[in-house]
Each structure stands twice: as structure tokens, then as C-alpha cells.
Amino acid sequence: MACHTRSNSFPSRSHPLASNFEEHLRKLRSSSSIFCRLNGLQDLHDCVDKVLCLPLTQQALAQEQQKKRVDELLNGSLKLLDMSSIAKDALLQTKECVQGLLSALRRRRRGDEISSEVKKFLASRKAVKKTIKKAFRNLKACSPCNISEEHETITILREVEAVTFTVFESLLSLIITGEPKAQPKLSGWTSLVSKLVQPNKRVACEEEESDINEFKKVEVALSSFIAHKSPTSKLDNIFHVQNQLKELETSIQDLEQGLECLSRTLIKNRVSLLNILNH
Structure with missing residues (x-):
């Protein structure tokens, strides 16, 4: 990361960990798919976990003057775990509703009975959105600090926190609206961080279509289903609705798997920081 001055606490460019770290950031920058970004x-x-296990890193962060920063990183890690939990709860609730609606559709009830199930699904989606918006208001991105006054390892870890926050924010926006959140224009070091996860525009055209994805497509399909007055029209539209629901169910399962693996690593990193703080 050329914008920083290397210190003895973080692996030099020749170290495999430093090379891997920068390679992972480049991959994040080149991908617009939320699945790939997770x-x-x-x-x-x-x-990061491997870096935190290095003796030089632990010695540097255990210094008295760095403990306040490490404590801030711990607060940030807790915030990221909260965001992950919010996303997982929303995905689970939506998946359960999808499965319930698919079950009703397979039983081939009359059109009016299916419409009642569809309305329950849409009401549940509305509740999920409300819950996410309420919880998200209490979560703020990490505050920018003067890089020159920070230990380099702290700066790098804060950048990782900001990158992770940005991806989680995009995921929650996807769950709410069916589209990933557009990145705001930022200044200072936060702008540098946001650029790390800005997709290449050419790639975005190819990948984002799959992300504008099943959440939005299902709601459109179900709203159209409700709008049809003729029972025959409703029944004719069942297969389309079923296909959209199945695609959404698959996407949710993929997102859940990615979030679960990421959450375990976030917890592992948090434990490492706690051990350093209590050293």
C-alpha cells in the first residue's frame, strides 16, 4: 500500500503476508458482485489474523500509547459483528418466508388463497426493511484520523474496518432495495479506502445485473401477481413466481454461507485484539 510508510511492525513488501494483503485489496476493488466481495x-x-499473530505486531500494539487505538479497533470489530448479525437475521427471515410461499404455491391453492400468502410475504419484507433501517441508524462508519499520528499497523487495520463496513452497508442496501448502495464521494483517507472496493465500471456492467437481483425481482413479480384480477391469469403466473423465489432462495443461502464464514474470522480477529490489549 504505497500511501503508507512501512514500519517494523508490519511485514515489508517482500513478506508474503504483505503481498497477500495487497492482493486481496486489489481483488475487492475489481469485483462488484456482493458474493465475490464477501x-x-x-x-x-x-x-489480518495472520498479521495479528506476528510477534512484532503484538509487541507494537501492546505498547501503552497504542492501547487506546486498539480499544477503538475492538469497538469497530463489535460494530462489524452487529452488522453481520443484522444481515444474517434479515436473510433468515426472508428465506423462511420464501420457503413458506413456495410451499403454498406447490400445493396449488386457488388464486385468492395464494394472493393472501403473497401479501404475507410482502408484509414480512416490509418488516425486515424497517428493522434494518432502524438498526442501521445506530451504526456509523469509523471516524477518520490523522494518519501521520497513527501507528502504521493501526492505520491498516482501520482501513480494513472501513472496507468491511462499506461492503456490509452495500449488502444491507441490497437486502432492503434489491440494489447495492452506491458509494458516496468522500475526502481524505476514507476516500482512499472507498476506492479499494469501487468496482471497475466495465466489470460492474457484467456483474451488478446479478446483484440487482432476486430481492427486487421477486417483489416485482409478486406485486404483478397481486395486480392480476383474473384467477386464470394468477395461476398462469405461478411458474414465473416460483422460479424467481427459487433463485432468491439460492442467493440467500450463498450470502448466509459467506456471512457465516466471515463472522467466524471477525470473531477470531477480535479475540486476537483482546489478547493484545490484555497483554
Whole structure:
């Protein structure tokens, strides 16, 4: 990461960990798919865990003057775990509703009975969105600090926190709206961080279509289903609705798997920071 001055506490460019760290950041920058970005975060935090296990890193962060910063990183890690928990709860609730609606559709009830199930699904989605928005108001991105006054390892870990926050924010936006959140224009070091996860525009055109994805497509399909007045029209539309629901169910399962793996690594990193703080 050329914007920083290397210190003895962080691996030099020739060290495999430093090379891996920068490679993971490049991959995050080149991907616009939320699935790929979650996997990229997993790789990035795995690398962070290895860095935190280095004796030089532990000695540097255990210094008295760094303990306040380490404590701030711990607060940030807790915030990221909260965001992961919010996302997992929302995905689980949505998946359960998808499975319930698919079950009703397979039983081939009359059109009006299916419409009642569809309305329950849409009401549940509305509740999920409300819950996410309420919880998200209490979560703020990490505050920018003067890099020159920070230990380099602290700066790097704060950048990782900001990158992770950005991806989680995009995921929650996807769950709410069906589209990943557009990145805001930022200044200072936060702008540098946001650029790490900005997708290449050419790649975005190819990948984002799959992300504008099943959440939004299902709601459109179900709203159209409700709008049809003719029972025959409703029944004719069942197969389309079923296909959209199955695609959403598959996407949710993929997101859940990515979040679960990432959460375990976030917890592992948090334990490492706690051990350093209590050293």
C-alpha cells in the first residue's frame, strides 16, 4: 500500500503476508458482485489474523500509547459483528418466508388463497426493511484520523474496518432495495479506502445485473401477481413466481454461507485484539 510508510511492525513488501494483503485489496476493488466481495473480505480478514499473530505486531500494539487505538479497533470489530448479525437475521427471515410461499404455491391453492400468502410475504419484507433501517441508524462508519499520528499497523487495520463496513452497508442496501448502495464521494483517507472496493465500471456492467437481483425481482413479480384480477391469469403466473423465489432462495443461502464464514474470522480477529490489549 504505497500511501503508507512501512514500519517494523508490519511485514515489508517482500513478506508474503504483505503481498497477500495487497492482493486481496486489489481483488475487492475489481469485483462488484456482493458474493465475490464477501469472499474477498474473508480472505482479507484471514490475512489480518495472520498479521495479528506476528510477534512484532503484538509487541507494537501492546505498547501503552497504542492501547487506546486498539480499544477503538475492538469497538469497530463489535460494530462489524452487529452488522453481520443484522444481515444474517434479515436473510433468515426472508428465506423462511420464501420457503413458506413456495410451499403454498406447490400445493396449488386457488388464486385468492395464494394472493393472501403473497401479501404475507410482502408484509414480512416490509418488516425486515424497517428493522434494518432502524438498526442501521445506530451504526456509523469509523471516524477518520490523522494518519501521520497513527501507528502504521493501526492505520491498516482501520482501513480494513472501513472496507468491511462499506461492503456490509452495500449488502444491507441490497437486502432492503434489491440494489447495492452506491458509494458516496468522500475526502481524505476514507476516500482512499472507498476506492479499494469501487468496482471497475466495465466489470460492474457484467456483474451488478446479478446483484440487482432476486430481492427486487421477486417483489416485482409478486406485486404483478397481486395486480392480476383474473384467477386464470394468477395461476398462469405461478411458474414465473416460483422460479424467481427459487433463485432468491439460492442467493440467500450463498450470502448466509459467506456471512457465516466471515463472522467466524471477525470473531477470531477480535479475540486476537483482546489478547493484545490484555497483554
